[in-house]
Amino acid sequence: MRRVSRGARALCLACGAALVAACGAGGPAPGQTVVVFKHGKLFGDPAPLRALLDEFERQHPGVVVRDETLPAGSDEQHQFYAINLQARSAAFDVLAVDVIWVAEFAHAGWLQELTRLLPPAERAAFFPGPIEAVTHQGRVYAVPWFVDAGLLYYRKDLLEKHAFPVPRTWEELVRTARAVMAREPRIAGFVWQGKQYEGLVCNALEYLWSNGGGVLSGGRIVLDTPRNRQALAFMSDLVHRFGVTPGSVTTATEEPSRHVFGQGRALFMRNWPYAWRLFQDPGSRVHGKVGVTTLPHFEGGIPAATLGGWQLAVNRHSRQAAAASELVRHLTSVQAQKRLALAYGFQPARTALYRDPELLAAQPLLQVLERVFATARPRPVTPYYVRVSQVLQSELSAIISGRKSPEAALAAAERKLRKILADEA
Amino acid sequence: MKLERELDRPLWYLLPGGLLLVVVTLFPLGHVLWLSLQRHSLLHGPPRFVGLDNYLRLAGDERFWNALANTAYFAAVSVALELALGLAIALMIARVRRGRRLLYGVILLPWAVPTAVSARMWEWMYDAEIGVLNYLAGTHVNWLGSPAWALNAAIAMDVWKSTPFVVLLLLAGLQGIPRDVYRAAAVDGASGWSVLVRITLPLLAPVMLVALVFRTIDAFRVFDAIYVLTGGGPADSTETLSIYAYKVLFQGLEFGYGSALAVSVFVCVGLAALFYARLMREALR
Amino acid sequence: MRSALRAAALALVVGYCLAPFLWQVITSLRPTAELMSLPPLIPTRVTGEHYAAIFHGHPFLRIIANSALVAAGATLLALALGAPAAFALSILRVRGRAVILAGVLGISMFPPIATVSPLFLVLSTLGLHDTLFALVITYTAFSLPLAVWLLTNFFGAVPREIYIAARVDGCTAFGALVRVVLPLAAPGLLAAGLLTFVFAWNEFLFALTFTATEAARTVPVGIALFPGLHEVPYGEIAAAAVTVTLPVVVLAAFFQRRIIEGLTAGAVKG
Numbered sequence: 001m002r003r004v005s006r007g008a009r010a011l012c013l014a015c016g017a018a019l020v021a022a023c024g025a026g027g028p029a030p031g032q033t034v035v036v037f038k039h040g041k042l043f044g045d046p047a048p049l050r051a052l053l054d055e056f057e058r059q060h061p062g063v064v065v066r067d068e069t070l071p072a073g074s075d076e077q078h079q080f081y082a083i084n085l086q087a088r089s090a091a092f093d094v095l096a097v098d099v100i101w102v103a104e105f106a107h108a109g110w111l112q113e114l115t116r117l118l119p120p121a122e123r124a125a126f127f128p129g130p131i132e133a134v135t136h137q138g139r140v141y142a143v144p145w146f147v148d149a150g151l152l153y154y155r156k157d158l159l160e161k162h163a164f165p166v167p168r169t170w171e172e173l174v175r176t177a178r179a180v181m182a183r184e185p186r187i188a189g190f191v192w193q194g195k196q197y198e199g200l201v202c203n204a205l206e207y208l209w210s211n212g213g214g215v216l217s218g219g220r221i222v223l224d225t226p227r228n229r230q231a232l233a234f235m236s237d238l239v240h241r242f243g244v245t246p247g248s249v250t251t252a253t254e255e256p257s258r259h260v261f262g263q264g265r266a267l268f269m270r271n272w273p274y275a276w277r278l279f280q281d282p283g284s285r286v287h288g289k290v291g292v293t294t295l296p297h298f299e300g301g302i303p304a305a306t307l308g309g310w311q312l313a314v315n316r317h318s319r320q321a322a323a324a325s326e327l328v329r330h331l332t333s334v335q336a337q338k339r340l341a342l343a344y345g346f347q348p349a350r351t352a353l354y355r356d357p358e359l360l361a362a363q364p365l366l367q368v369l370e371r372v373f374a375t376a377r378p379r380p381v382t383p384y385y386v387r388v389s390q391v392l393q394s395e396l397s398a399i400i401s402g403r404k405s406p407e408a409a410l411a412a413a414e415r416k417l418r419k420i421l422a423d424e425a
Numbered sequence: 426m427k428l429e430r431e432l433d434r435p436l437w438y439l440l441p442g443g444l445l446l447v448v449v450t451l452f453p454l455g456h457v458l459w460l461s462l463q464r465h466s467l468l469h470g471p472p473r474f475v476g477l478d479n480y481l482r483l484a485g486d487e488r489f490w491n492a493l494a495n496t497a498y499f500a501a502v503s504v505a506l507e508l509a510l511g512l513a514i515a516l517m518i519a520r521v522r523r524g525r526r527l528l529y530g531v532i533l534l535p536w537a538v539p540t541a542v543s544a545r546m547w548e549w550m551y552d553a554e555i556g557v558l559n560y561l562a563g564t565h566v567n568w569l570g571s572p573a574w575a576l577n578a579a580i581a582m583d584v585w586k587s588t589p590f591v592v593l594l595l596l597a598g599l600q601g602i603p604r605d606v607y608r609a610a611a612v613d614g615a616s617g618w619s620v621l622v623r624i625t626l627p628l629l630a631p632v633m634l635v636a637l638v639f640r641t642i643d644a645f646r647v648f649d650a651i652y653v654l655t656g657g658g659p660a661d662s663t664e665t666l667s668i669y670a671y672k673v674l675f676q677g678l679e680f681g682y683g684s685a686l687a688v689s690v691f692v693c694v695g696l697a698a699l700f701y702a703r704l705m706r707e708a709l710r
Numbered sequence: 711m712r713s714a715l716r717a718a719a720l721a722l723v724v725g726y727c728l729a730p731f732l733w734q735v736i737t738s739l740r741p742t743a744e745l746m747s748l749p750p751l752i753p754t755r756v757t758g759e760h761y762a763a764i765f766h767g768h769p770f771l772r773i774i775a776n777s778a779l780v781a782a783g784a785t786l787l788a789l790a791l792g793a794p795a796a797f798a799l800s801i802l803r804v805r806g807r808a809v810i811l812a813g814v815l816g817i818s819m820f821p822p823i824a825t826v827s828p829l830f831l832v833l834s835t836l837g838l839h840d841t842l843f844a845l846v847i848t849y850t851a852f853s854l855p856l857a858v859w860l861l862t863n864f865f866g867a868v869p870r871e872i873y874i875a876a877r878v879d880g881c882t883a884f885g886a887l888v889r890v891v892l893p894l895a896a897p898g899l900l901a902a903g904l905l906t907f908v909f910a911w912n913e914f915l916f917a918l919t920f921t922a923t924e925a926a927r928t929v930p931v932g933i934a935l936f937p938g939l940h941e942v943p944y945g946e947i948a949a950a951a952v953t954v955t956l957p958v959v960v961l962a963a964f965f966q967r968r969i970i971e972g973l974t975a976g977a978v979k980g
Contacts, residue, residue, distance in 0.1 A: 043938020068922050071934040076918060079675035083827050083919055086467055091839060091922060108468050108678070195570075196658025248553030250570030250659045254940045259746040260554050274940045283743035383468050387677045398660040401572050424469065434883060438798035439810070442791035442854055449832070449851035450817050456828035457820060514723055521720070530963035531724055534731050537958040539912040539930045542951040546734055549944065557733060560748045585730065590905065594860070597901035601867050631863050638815070639856055646821045649914060667821045674823060687824030694819040
């Protein structure tokens with residue numbers, strides 16, 4: 001019987017330990033309101049954010065703010081929110097939502113309406129793109145927090161060396177890249193994100209928009225048009241005809257393309273602003289050699305950048321809606337956005353901060369970014385955007401990997417998107 | 426004799442496990458089956474019973490058939506390789522006399538690494554520009570980026586990761602074979618190869634079946650590894666049933682259709698399991 | 711000649727298993743500036759900064775402890791529930807055992823992504839949100855099919871005469887299970903235990919969904935929290951991978967004695 005009692009004892013011990021550990025954090029003290037702030041991991045020291053939350057606690061006695069992180073990956077967060085909000089979980093009160101989810105979450109009835117935090121007068125203090133993204137059927141469901149948009153990075157030193165100006169059109173970019181590639185060994189012309197994921201849609205939209213095309217117009221799908229076909233043919237040609245973009249673009253996301261450029265192996269790159277800081281690191285191989293500007297456009301088109309970024313919203317089923325709304329107001333205030341921008345290098349959503357001398361001194365890139373953000377466009381604002389994106393990702397990836405022609409892919413995409421919108425109507 | 430009275434006792438032994446299974450899994454599984462008969466888009470409001478509509482939609486969904494083809498190919502190739510490789514490695518380890526403990530640890534390493542980490546590691550190794558595979562081989566193949574190669578690259582990663590599972594089971598099985606059997610064969614002067622085929626393999630067959638079934642189940646349900654590696658691309662060439670189901674469920678928020686997809690995985694695996702059972706019975710005859 | 715071939719084959723197998731992991735080890739010791747550059751294959755200098763970072767920025771020790779607790783708990787529970795069930799199915803010969811085995815197998819045939827949402831509802835209703843206990847019972851439930859099948863297999867290989875002899879000697883059924891059957895089926899027990907442990911150690915989807923804070927966070931979720939929105943700290947991820955894999959391997963090597971002890975070069979030919 002010894003073996004049984006030993007095994008039984010071990011078993012009881014393990015279960016007991018697990019139970020003890022399970023009773024971990026303990027509940028709030030009586031009379032205290034706990035507001036839970038759920039957000040993706042911020043890359044850097046958690047102290048500045050915590051300091052902001054502590055400040056809120058001091059201003060609102062009796063309120064405790066708990067800060068819970070999720071993996072930074074957009075997919076994991078979306079999945080997490082879908083499971084929790086569908087189950088009407090009240091486990092968190094304030095959530096950070098990606099710019100493409102607001103319409104979806106609002107339509108599903110998962111977010112509190114926050115129009116009183118952003119009356120029409122207030123909205124002018126933010127960039128127009130994010131405001132468009134957080135408005136659903138005339139009401140505001142989230143407050144913009146941070147902004148992101150696509151940029152063109154270029155190697156100043158190489159352009160100077162070969163006496164080329166910074167390209168303003170896509171055609172110019174291709175000509176410049178081919179010329180420089182002919183003279184520089186092992187340099188790729190133009191790297192961007194072409195893996196089958198959300199980033200691909202961000203890239204492709206920039207081609208579509210800068211040619212005067214797009215996906216939605218007045219709520220209708222207008223995908224299969226000559227302008228769009230032209231734009232996507234160009235995107236495909238970058239890889240297959242001009243040879244300016246390496247074939248490995250079909251696996252490239254932000255980081256791989258950033259690394260290729262950061263190793264000095266590319267002339268141009270399309271990426272988000274975050275890479276700039278990393279290139280300015282002393283150990284970086286391209287330190288001091290990188291310039292940043294707005295993305296090129298097609299002849300006769302206008303420059304366009306895809307909008308990214310995060311907004312703060314309140315859970316519809318939160319039991320502390322009032323306190324949660326106040327926390328949202330606090331975290332999106334001018335002071336808070338400035339402090340977080342200084343600490344984490346994010347780009348604030350409030351336009352006034354782009355004239356702030358202290359912030360400009362710390363992040364000189366903001367001058368360029370202000371221009372870009374003012375015209376950055378949100379991806380099609382519809383509750384079904386994520387499904388739209390899936391269809392687009394699949395067809396766009398087929399174009400880039402050479403499996404489908406742009407015409408065939410656009411036709412297929414239009415057919416599928418019409419079906420989705422028809423099903424949902 | 427008193428052994429017969431056992432027959433009213435066995436249920437007590439099944440009870441604790443059965444209870445846990447019922448509490449934890451009965452509702453979720455039933456819920457999935459129930460949802461598969463509903464039209465339930467989270468963006469659409471309350472669910473609506475639609476009977477077998479989702480399954481009809483499945484039958485006409487080309488993306489489903491693409492995912493099924495990818496999954497079947499993935500499962501067939503990876504399981505076959507894992508079984509063959511696992512058997513070879515298990516037999517090899519059994520013959521080693523010294524350093525077996527260390528060897529065992531090394532062989533188990535791929536299985537012990539968390540899947541997401543493993544997948545990132547391989548993603549980096551497969552990178553066309555800065556990956557170590559292309560660097561060492563001097564090639565410039567776009568492993569994960571070309572529709573022709575991507576699924577095979579994923580298979581190679583899964584084989585690396587999962588072969589230890591098979592090795593573990595087969596080693597335990599080999600341990601259970603009584604030594605007298607081999608001594609008798611040695612006395613009869615049987616050759617190494619015929620011992621393997623006539624004695625070892627048949628005795629290992631039951632454990633091999635378990636390994637086969639569970640590896641097939643896992644291969645059909647594969648999600649994490651491929652999702653981190655390729656996200657289902659390029660051009661849906663590595664989109665498996667689970668990845669498609671994930672996208673439908675958690676990105677498209679269509680819980681009804683996604684549940685039908687999950688049930689389709691269940692059905693496929695069930696058919697495969699039945700097939701194996703029949704195969705084993707034939708082989709053992 | 712044959713032994714040289716065998717040694718070469720063995721070296722190949724070892725290399726094949728070890729190489730990617732070795733690459734992780736090298737990466738974890740590379741300075742950040744050199745992380746993405748190839749050449750050089752071997753870093754010019756070695757640094758422990760990544761190992762320091764994983765413990766400094768995150769409560770990684772607590773996360774590892776959580777994982778250890780959950781994995782150990784799930785393993786012991788799975789064996790404690792699975793062994794009697796396998797006993798009933800193989801030795802006591804319950805009626806309808808084929809149906810029971812098929813049913814148990816059926817549970818593991820559903821993709822976890824489909825079951826995670828309703829399971830979340832169940833666990834929340836039971837008040838187990840963000841607890842290690844929720845993970846323990848979930849992992850146990852999903853490991854039981856494999857454990858039961860394996861153990862049924864190994865118990866079935868125990869000669870029935872031995873069991874009958876024990877019973878004739880005056881043992882109760884349970885006593886015979888513990889004193890006679892379990893020791894003989896030890897390799898199977900340990901194989902099942904090890905597989906359950908590794909499954910619980912590496913499981914991500916349920917761990918992400920059912921937990922919210924460090925109180926119940928496990929290793930895979932902890933590692934997923936290393937990257938920022940775009941930045942991926944490959945050095946730290948590599949260091950974390952090395953740190954969490956080695957204990958499992960050591961554990962396995964320690965327990966392997968019972969699994970492969972009985973194999974001697976003479977016993978297995980071919």
